[in-house]
Amino acid sequence: MKLLKDILFGVRLSAVNGDTNVLVNNLHFDSRKVEMDDAFIAVRGLITDGHKYIQKAVESGAKAIVCEEFPELLVNGITYLKVESSNEALAIMASNFYDNPSKNLKLVGVTGTNGKTTVTTLLSNLFEKAGYKVGLISTIKIKVDKKEYDTSHTTPDALTINKHLKLMNDAGVEYCFMEASSHGIHQKRTKGLTFAGAVFTNLSHDHLDYHKTFAEYRDTKKVLFDELSKSAFALTNLDDKNGMVMLQNTKAKKHTYALKSFADFRAQILEHQLDGQLLKLDDNEVWSKLIGNFNAYNMLAIYATGTLLGLEKMELLQLLSQLENVDGRFQHYVSKGKITAIVDYAHTPDALKNVLNTINTLRTGNESVITVVGCGGDRDGSKRPVMGHIASELSNQAIFTSDNPRSESPTKIIEEMEAGVEPQNVRKVIAIENRKQAIKTACKLAMTNDIILVAGKGHETYQETNGVRTDFDDFKEVQSALNELEK
Ligand SMILES: CC(=O)N[C@H]1[C@@H](OP(=O)(O)OP(=O)(O)OC[C@H]2O[C@@H](n3ccc(=O)[nH]c3=O)[C@H](O)[C@@H]2O)O[C@H](CO)[C@@H](O)[C@@H]1O[C@H](C)C(=O)N[C@@H](C)C(=O)N[C@H](CCC(=O)O)C(=O)O
Numbered sequence: 026m027k028l029l030k031d032i033l034f035g036v037r038l039s040a041v042n043g044d045t046n047v048l049v050n051n052l053h054f055d056s057r058k059v060e061m062d063d064a065f066i067a068v069r070g071l072i073t074d075g076h077k078y079i080q081k082a083v084e085s086g087a088k089a090i091v092c093e094e095f096p097e098l099l100v101n102g103i104t105y106l107k108v109e110s111s112n113e114a115l116a117i118m119a120s121n122f123y124d125n126p127s128k129n130l131k132l133v134g135v136t137g138t139n140g141k142t143t144v145t146t147l148l149s150n151l152f153e154k155a156g157y158k159v160g161l162i163s164t165i166k167i168k169v170d171k172k173e174y175d176t177s178h179t180t181p182d183a184l185t186i187n188k189h190l191k192l193m194n195d196a197g198v199e200y201c202f203m204e205a206s207s208h209g210i211h212q213k214r215t216k217g218l219t220f221a222g223a224v225f226t227n228l229s230h231d232h233l234d235y236h237k238t239f240a241e242y243r244d245t246k247k248v249l250f251d252e253l254s255k256s257a258f259a260l261t262n263l264d265d266k267n268g269m270v271m272l273q274n275t276k277a278k279k280h281t282y283a284l285k286s287f288a289d290f291r292a293q294i295l296e297h298q299l300d301g302q303l304l305k306l307d308d309n310e311v312w313s314k315l316i317g318n319f320n321a322y323n324m325l326a327i328y329a330t331g332t333l334l335g336l337e338k339m340e341l342l343q344l345l346s347q348l349e350n351v352d353g354r355f356q357h358y359v360s361k362g363k364i365t366a367i368v369d370y371a372h373t374p375d376a377l378k379n380v381l382n383t384i385n386t387l388r389t390g391n392e393s394v395i396t397v398v399g400c401g402g403d404r405d406g407s408k409r410p411v412m413g414h415i416a417s418e419l420s421n422q423a424i425f426t427s428d429n430p431r432s433e434s435p436t437k438i439i440e441e442m443e444a445g446v447e448p449q450n451v452r453k454v455i456a457i458e459n460r461k462q463a464i465k466t467a468c469k470l471a472m473t474n475d476i477i478l479v480a481g482k483g484h485e486t487y488q489e490t491n492g493v494r495t496d497f498d499d500f501k502e503v504q505s506a507l508n509e510l511e512k
């Protein structure tokens with residue numbers, strides 16, 4: 026139990042009706058979870074409006090209501106608080122409720138279209154190898170030292186974030202690396218957190234269904250940097266067109282990294298193969314098990330962050346060379362018959378292009394590249410033709426299939442991908458809606474030395490159709506299809 030007035034510390038209240046000197050048991054933004062003596066924060070969503078459920082929350086025992094508009098009926102004995110932004114109030118209240126846990130560790134936020142999971146996961150692995158207790162909040166999982174929790178979002182809601190940061194405090198965690206998605210920043214899930222630093226990876230086409238314009242998408246990411254304190258660091262990718270935009274209004278100490286421009290932290294790729302690449306980081310050579318230009322950026326971002334957090338350079342370089350690929354990111358398998366299968370979470374045009382370009386640089390002879398790819402339903406539809414074009418242009422054969430159709434028709438999604446295929450590439454493309462069959466077909470078509478890329482779902486272990494998740498694992502599927510054929 027905590028005093029409501031303490032939980033409200035720092036929240037801008039525009040009206041108060043009732044007593045704030047009351048004890049509150051728990052906070053909720055979903056009326057269905059409210060119990061006796063809880064506070065309910067009414068949030069306006071995309072599907073419905075939390076304000077509609079205020080009365081329901083009161084009936085379930087809510088003692089306090091935080092909202093942007095008072096309901097017509099104010100019940101005696103209940104405290105009503107009016108705020109300009111319920112999302113912002115929720116985040117600040119969540120921090121206060123859990124005793125501001127982000128202040129008790131070094132929290133680093135990573136934002137950008139691609140590379141967030143890779144950078145945060147590898148930073149967490151690296152700091153763990155360096156002997157620290159570490160936390161991770163990522164698309165794949167939440168980690169509190171050795172304990173792992175499932176997660177449904179890249180950046181969870183403010184209550185989930187702060188609850189886990191508190192668990193990190195209790196476990197003695199010193200560093201936490203967290204992904205900051207544009208949805209998360211826009212919905213203020215990260216508001217009120219104290220960041221020791223923020224990292225920008227890159228910006229490319231994604232989520233234009235939600236943000237409407239690219240400028241709005243970019244400016245949302247920038248908020249993470251705008252809100253940093255003077256003592257924090259702001260690290261950006263100088264080679265990205267929007268890298269410097271991120272630093273425009275930040276109070277934090279500014280640092281840059283780049284492969285192509287003159288920056289505080291620099292890298293160069295000296296040589297590369299399927300199993301890794303030799304990098305020059307500043308003036309030191311280091312072997313990276315992760316390949317591709319994009320991973321050189323990721324390794325450099327990790328190196329720079331490690332340095333800014335005070336790790337010793339030689340130790341840092343040595344630990345960098347031990348890092349393994351993150352699950353579902355360029356995860357590869359070479360079959361008995363010498364067919365290479367690569368599973369990658371490329372679900373944006375830029376990621377798909379990067380991965381296929383990297384694969385194409387690995388080709389030494391006449392190997393074919395066969396790509397199996399789909400696009401998610403209920404997500405930015407304008408990515409579909411672009412990804413269709415990239416897959417067909419940069420592969421010898423492309424099989425368009427389902428990703429997570431969610432509430433959309435997989436046939437329609439595939440047709441939208443096909444609309445981007447240029448006439449000279451039409452013969453390279455076939456459509457097989459069933460993902461299992463699509464992967465099997467790619468394996469049947471592949472000959473010795475060929476490379477199969479299965480893109481879009483990476484680490485995901487399910488396929489979501491109409492709200493139902495069925496077990497599905499790209500890596501297992503491609504591995505077992507190849508084994509079956511080569512028995
Ligand atoms: C588009 C989006 O981001 N939606 C998020 C949003 O939901 P919403 O706006 O649809 O909410 P809503 O259903 O309209 O409900 C409004 C409010 O009424 C409340 N409610 C509703 C019903 C009821 O009976 N009682 C009640 O109180 C709800 O709890 C909610 O607070 O707020 C919810 C609560 O925090 C989120 O779970 C939900 O994420 C959905 C599931 C989602 O798929 N989000 C994705 C797009 C997302 O956030 N992705 C990013 C990563 C993307 C990337 O970078 O690639 C992420 O960080 O995961």
Ligand SMILES: Nc1ncnc2c1ncn2[C@@H]1O[C@H](COP(=O)(O)OP(=O)(O)OP(=O)(O)O)[C@@H](O)[C@H]1O
Nearest residue numbers: 138139140141142143164179319354369370371376
């Ligand atoms: N630095 C990078 N630049 C461009 N593409 C990248 C980069 N790092 C990874 N990728 C590509 O993007 C895919 C997704 O990578 P990752 O999961 O690290 O990104 P993310 O930002 O966490 O994505 P999400 O928004 O889904 O959380 C990878 O599988 C790879 O194809």
Ligand SMILES: N[C@H](CCC[C@H](N)C(=O)O)C(=O)O
Nearest residue numbers: 372400401404428429481482
């Ligand atoms: N964080 C991304 C993941 C996309 C993964 C892809 N497999 C899909 O389902 O679209 C999103 O929610 O848009």
Ligand SMILES: [Mg+2]
Nearest residue numbers: 141142164179
């Ligand atoms: Mg991620």
